[in-house]
Amino acid sequence: MANRDRSKELFKKAKRVLVGGVNSPVRAFKAVGGTPPFIASGKGSKITDEDGNKYIDYVGSWGPLILGHGDKRVKSALREATQRGTSFGAPTKYEVQIADSVSRALPSVQKLRFVNSGTEATMSALRLARGVTGRKRVLKFEGCYHGHADSFLVGAGSGVATLGIPDSPGVPEEIASLTIQTPFNDLEAASRAFKKWGKELACVIVEPIAGNMGCVLPVPGFLRGLRELCDQYGSLLIFDEVMTGFRVAWGGAQKLFRVKPDLTCLGKVIGGGLPAAAYGGRRDLMNELAPEGPVYQAGTLSGNPLAMAAGLATLEVLKVDGVYDELEDYCRRLCGGLAERANAASIPLVTAFKGGMFGFFFKNEIVRNFTEAKGSDMVRFANFHRQMLGSGIYLAPSAFEAGFVSLAHTKNALEETLKAATEAFRQLR
Numbered sequence: 001m002a003n004r005d006r007s008k009e010l011f012k013k014a015k016r017v018l019v020g021g022v023n024s025p026v027r028a029f030k031a032v033g034g035t036p037p038f039i040a041s042g043k044g045s046k047i048t049d050e051d052g053n054k055y056i057d058y059v060g061s062w063g064p065l066i067l068g069h070g071d072k073r074v075k076s077a078l079r080e081a082t083q084r085g086t087s088f089g090a091p092t093k094y095e096v097q098i099a100d101s102v103s104r105a106l107p108s109v110q111k112l113r114f115v116n117s118g119t120e121a122t123m124s125a126l127r128l129a130r131g132v133t134g135r136k137r138v139l140k141f142e143g144c145y146h147g148h149a150d151s152f153l154v155g156a157g158s159g160v161a162t163l164g165i166p167d168s169p170g171v172p173e174e175i176a177s178l179t180i181q182t183p184f185n186d187l188e189a190a191s192r193a194f195k196k197w198g199k200e201l202a203c204v205i206v207e208p209i210a211g212n213m214g215c216v217l218p219v220p221g222f223l224r225g226l227r228e229l230c231d232q233y234g235s236l237l238i239f240d241e242v243m244t245g246f247r248v249a250w251g252g253a254q255k256l257f258r259v260k261p262d263l264t265c266l267g268k269v270i271g272g273g274l275p276a277a278a279y280g281g282r283r284d285l286m287n288e289l290a291p292e293g294p295v296y297q298a299g300t301l302s303g304n305p306l307a308m309a310a311g312l313a314t315l316e317v318l319k320v321d322g323v324y325d326e327l328e329d330y331c332r333r334l335c336g337g338l339a340e341r342a343n344a345a346s347i348p349l350v351t352a353f354k355g356g357m358f359g360f361f362f363k364n365e366i367v368r369n370f371t372e373a374k375g376s377d378m379v380r381f382a383n384f385h386r387q388m389l390g391s392g393i394y395l396a397p398s399a400f401e402a403g404f405v406s407l408a409h410t411k412n413a414l415e416e417t418l419k420a421a422t423e424a425f426r427q428l429r
């Protein structure tokens with residue numbers, strides 16, 4: 001068993017001054033148990049913890065590290081940018097360059113605004129949708145996560161298409177009740193929600209591929225159906241592509257599924273590992289934002305030059321033909337290998353992948369929504385995670401997360417991962 005004394009010591013110290021010893025809850029490993037390794041460095045597909053243990057990394061900082069850790073192109077862009085300064089709180093040519101690149105990649109994003117986190121992007125897109133439609137309600141889907149703004153931290157009320165109830169203390173029920181939740185992939189339920197609330201719905205917000213209940217693909221027609229419902233009732237369609245944007249295709253999930261949203265939220269990959277996110281869409285909508293229009297949103301570090309440099313360097317690499325085929329091919333072989341080995345060990349496992357993201361559930365049938373995801377075997381997931389970590393494979397510490405590969409994940413990494421999985425499944429029998 002790997003020695004993690006240094007991480008244990010650091011975790012003890014961290015808990016005295018950082019809530020839960022972490023700066024984001026999932027990092028505390030509560031769903032899988034044990035001490036989270038404190039990471040000292042990363043290189044290519046691997047990360048090294050403070051005790052010197054090396055892991056093949058399938059979290060990739062939750063998506064941004066699509067080129068792998070310590071990519072030389074990103075590092076040199078950052079070195080060059082820091083020579084010029086770190087932040088100006090003023091326009092720079094770099095934010096124009098990357099905005100242009102994003103808009104060319106996603107034609108639905110005619111204009112955009114950089115912010116510093118996915119939460120800011122979705123929160124601001126929601127405010128814009130409410131501002132331009134004059135409506136208050138929003139429809140979201142159970143199991144989809146859009147960051148921690150109040151309107152998105154709602155539990156499903158009893159029954160379908162009911163008003164949301166706060167999913168966290170501190171979220172006023174007045175806010176939560178403006179959010180309606182229905183099951184992901186259930187167009188019938190969404191259309192019932194529209195029948196009931198359509199004229200009051202400012203927008204629908206959806207992860208076009210759900211990556212926060214595990215990795216769950218949209219069933220054929222679901223996204224198209226949401227587009228049609230929004231058109232019918234005059235609501236806006238917001239694609240939360242914070243995770244899928246530049247992760248599954250150069251044009252994002254909206255290109256893969258050929259559904260054009262009115263607004264898109266981006267994050268993760270576009271910052272290349274530094275804090276950057278964005279929201280954008282139809283010019284007529286975005287022009288309602290200050291300073292052009294009355295809807296207010298602002299940010300001290302929005303468009304930070306270092307984040308723009310890292311993001312730009314990352315997008316430069318991703319726009320080359322074949323990059324997403326390479327990422328998807330790795331995911332296909334990884335998921336195929338996991339399924340084969342689980343089957344050989346008579347362990348029920350289903351997998352899903354698209355572009356450079358993947359997921360798996362310990363259950364027999366394909367997962368299409370959050371209820372089905374919750375029906376997978378969590379204990380087995382936690383044991384599998386622990387086994388794999390012990391063998392130097394760093395998976396997301398929750399069954400309700402997606403996995404991410406990078407261009408630095410080589411054939412050897414795949415072989416090492418599948419070898420560890422064979423052993424882990426053997427232990428799980």
Ligand code: KE4
Pocket residue numbers: 024025026027062116117118119120122145146147148207211212240241242243267268277401
């Ligand atoms: P951030 O505020 O964490 O940058 O982005 C929020 C967000 C918005 N939309 C989607 C689709 C997202 O996946 C996220 C954040 N994703 C999580 C991973 N499940 C970030 C990891 C964490 O919370 O620590």
